Amino acid sequence: MPRFFLPYLGxxxxxxxxxxxxxxxHTHQAAxxxxxxxxxxxxxxxxxxxxxxVFSDGSVWPDIRVMEALREGLDxxxxxxxxxxxxxxxxxxxxxxxxxxxxxxxxxRDHELILIHGSEITRSAPMGHSNAIFITDANALLAGAPEVxxxxxxxxxxxxxxxxxxxxxxxxQGNPVLSDFQKARxxxxxxxxxxxxxxxxxxxxxxxxxxxxxxxxxxxxxxxGLIDWDYTEKGNxxxxxxxxxxxxxxxxxxxxxxxxxTVAVYNGLWVGREEWLQPLLRASVSIKEAGYLPGSQILKIxxxxxTSSDLLFExxxxxxxxxxxxxxxxxxxxxxxxxVKTLEIRDSLELQLxxxxxxxxxxxxxxxxxxxxxxxxxxx
Ligand SMILES: [Zn+2]
Ligand SMILES: [Zn+2]
Numbered sequence: 001m002p003r004f005f006l007p008y009l010g011x012x013x014x015x016x017x018x019x020x021x022x023x024x025x026h027t028h029q030a031a032x033x034x035x036x037x038x039x040x041x042x043x044x045x046x047x048x049x050x051x052x053x054v055f056s057d058g059s060v061w062p063d064i065r066v067m068e069a070l071r072e073g074l075d076x077x078x079x080x081x082x083x084x085x086x087x088x089x090x091x092x093x094x095x096x097x098x099x100x101x102x103x104x105x106x107x108x109r110d111h112e113l114i115l116i117h118g119s120e121i122t123r124s125a126p127m128g129h130s131n132a133i134f135i136t137d138a139n140a141l142l143a144g145a146p147e148v149x150x151x152x153x154x155x156x157x158x159x160x161x162x163x164x165x166x167x168x169x170x171x172x173q174g175n176p177v178l179s180d181f182q183k184a185r186x187x188x189x190x191x192x193x194x195x196x197x198x199x200x201x202x203x204x205x206x207x208x209x210x211x212x213x214x215x216x217x218x219x220x221x222x223x224x225g226l227i228d229w230d231y232t233e234k235g236n237x238x239x240x241x242x243x244x245x246x247x248x249x250x251x252x253x254x255x256x257x258x259x260x261x262t263v264a265v266y267n268g269l270w271v272g273r274e275e276w277l278q279p280l281l282r283a284s285v286s287i288k289e290a291g292y293l294p295g296s297q298i299l300k301i302x303x304x305x306x307t308s309s310d311l312l313f314e315x316x317x318x319x320x321x322x323x324x325x326x327x328x329x330x331x332x333x334x335x336x337x338x339x340v341k342t343l344e345i346r347d348s349l350e351l352q353l354x355x356x357x358x359x360x361x362x363x364x365x366x367x368x369x370x371x372x373x374x375x376x377x378x379x380x
């Protein structure tokens with residue numbers, strides 16, 4: 001052994017001692033976790049419920065998915081391996097299709113990450129791909145006619161959603177086509193949600209379907225490689241679903257998904273029903289400061305964005321702005337200062353802004369109101 005290896009070995013032994021002692025307390029925190037405020041009455045859970053590992057056509061071991069989720073500060077994930085598509089099976093045979101979940105759980109349980117047992121039912125069009133999550137046994141979903149796994153998943157108490165409905169490989173126009181098969185699944189209570197955002201694709205047509213058919217709105221990464229390579233190192237966060245739950249546990253998450261209390265998010269793009277986007281946006285921006293510029297009727301308001309998304313707004317008040325475009329962005333975790341020409345000194349103002357990055361329906365943005373109270377000032 002060359003002599004220079006000796007000090008190396010000594011150093012390694014020193015390093016290993018404290019690491020071994022901390023094995024139960026290790027963390028996977030990152031500098032820029034996703035952040036969203038809770039809304040009145042509910043906790044806001046950040047979730048990515050569609051992901052792959054080497055146990056189907058992904059490229060990583062299941063524990064990496066858990067660590068990626070922790071690095072981004074997510075509350076819940078699901079590993080949804082293709083049941084029928086198994087390109088690595090010659091190298092990684094696994095007759096028990098629950099293994100991906102079980103291996104991930106060994107890592108997740110140390111960190112209070114909510115891990116949801118799921119699988120992707122993978123069929124050709126017109127059936128398409130669907131995720132069944134909150135299942136109890138993936139093996140039982142494996143065989144049978146197309147409707148059999150849906151019936152079985154429903155019997156297991158699963159929440160089932162239509163994946164990438166606009167995927168051009170199955171729908172060449174890049175638009176979702178609701179088949180008779182899927183209509184029957186919705187009718188029979190075997191299809192409850194739909195992805196309106198899958199990877200980087202937002203489908204307005206999928207949003208329209210969600211609203212028309214009463215389906216839960218979801219956004220997912222459908223990650224196969226690394227979250228870092230596909231999203232983080234490009235300055236993005238992965239697409240996620242915000243779920244408004246009564247508590248931070250799997251049962252509450254499931255209840256909220258069935259109750260359609262969700263908003264799909266990809267960076268500054270937020271898609272959801274009006275009743276959930278409204279309180280979320282209101283809680284996401286806080287009034288840091290308000291006061292009149294000396295000797296003027298111009299009200300200075302400092303807005304602070306509490307989230308990890310940049311938020312784009314347009315003024316919809318009768319009052320116009322001084323020294324600002326009517327369209328402006330509040331950067332993630334940053335502030336923006338408005339100067340509103342209120343024409344007379346007021347002690348409060350109903351600030352009204354249209355959220356241009358948020359959609360309640362195709363091409364429809366919510367308008368959000370905040371009550372701005374102006375503290376009394378001797379100069380005014
Ligand atoms: Zn798929
Ligand atoms: Zn997938």
